[in-house]
Amino acid sequence: MENTDYILKMDNISKEYSGNRVLKGVNLYIKPGEIHALMGENGAGKSTLMNILFGMPVIHSTGGFEGTVEIAGEPANIDSPIKAMEFGIGMVHQEFMLLPGFTVTENIKVGREITTPNLISRILGSSMETLEMEAMAADARKALDTIGLQIDENVHVAGLPVGYMQFIEIAREIDKTGIKLLVFDEPTAVLTESEAERLLETMKVIASKGIAIVFITHRLDEVMAVADSMTVLRDGEFVARREIKDTSASEIAELMIGRKVEKLVDKTVDNRKLDPENIAVRLKDYHVDMPGERVNGIDLDIIKGEIFGIGGLAGQGKLGIPNGIMGLYPAEGEVIINGKTMNLSNLGEALHNDVAFVSEDRKGVGLLLDESIEQNIIFGSMYTDHKFLKKIGWMKLYDSKAAKEHAEKMVKELDIRCTGIKQSAGSLSGGNQQKVCLAKALTLNPNVLFVSEPTRGIDIGAKKLVLETLAKLNQETGMTVVMVSSELVELRSVCDRIAIVSEGKIASILSPDASDVEFGLAMSGSKEKGGN
Structure with a gap:
């Protein structure tokens, strides 16, 4: 490949964080004026690759990276975000970096103000120079016109619709002289459909001026609509680079998801008799207002005795589903568990109806970090069901013998690695903390058990044990x-059926043996339906 063909070449990029290789020989090639989609599931390595491109401190304070970066055919040592800007690289962030109390012009020109010296500045220094508001407003107007945003450049940013803020961010990057490459990080995630369409059109306008665009997104429809080419990463590895004209949404979905991993749990023995008419959990027009994980009206029936999976990319609403049922976030709609309608405004309602929950937030919700393993395992059951209490006359006292026996049994069954049940939960490893959360939930003897991210942050051996325990219990x-x-x-590996959540709604309910294409399309919110 000719160097001159590419505005950006990232070759054989590898990165390690404390022994964990998050990027393994990744390549990214982008031509001037092309829209290049960077795709992959959460955790595929997209953010780390962009952090390297921008010279972010998190990269250089942790030992740097391996591989080479070239901008316009020249080797580029980008060791800080300022250096990235000097090379003509800009970023449109998902979280807006705007100053609400300032005008549109002031936000576009921040850090690049146009000034003229005056008498005071000659004495006290350049920070006292006069701002050339007219020249700055003219620059801002030019940048806004380039992207077709009809807004007065002198209005304040505070109170503007979210879509406008995204476009002002873009105008700010466009205004920078010598911009060669713009990175858009999930730019349509917070936009309405019409705003998103406008943004995609704007990206085409920018590209037509010779500026290259890296478009980070999981939405396949958008990629098919505007991208010229794309790179897929999976588990920190480079999977493929494709021209969009030579591929399809189905192929991209398969490239993103395709796994060569064996099932983690062998579920060959199955003595269960599931009755599709016997519903354990029924959700009707169910909404949850959990920031970053909103649920936008779903209907779902979960059969009694099944292992039901809920998957999807981060921020699409999957975590909101159990958190709303447990009363941890405001929820609306109908939730019926084992035939009984839940009062969603009552925090302990689900717990008192034989439902247990292992939270994804084991430190915030799951555990009392300063308390012992024993206390963590039994306290929920003690307060909800009055277990581990013995009656002496009119008093109820802590039954330390029963609690000790039960805690030791759970430690043995779940293989919780510890010095003993008196060890504090906070001093355990992540995997063992997760097992304590599971032991606590199981102690409630629930009919229905919700587990959120049960294996996050734990090693493959502990993962297997947690999943096997869930399958065995079921x-x-x-x-x-x-x-x-x-x-x-x-x-x-363990579920009977899997619901994929996208944009707060159920995109599809799939068999665990459905094809990678079907899973990929559902997770990417694509309108195209995959076949086997």
């Missing part, structure tokens, strides 16, 4: 298990 006790996970391979 098999032996008939407990309905609802498992929410970002790890598709886990869901496909």
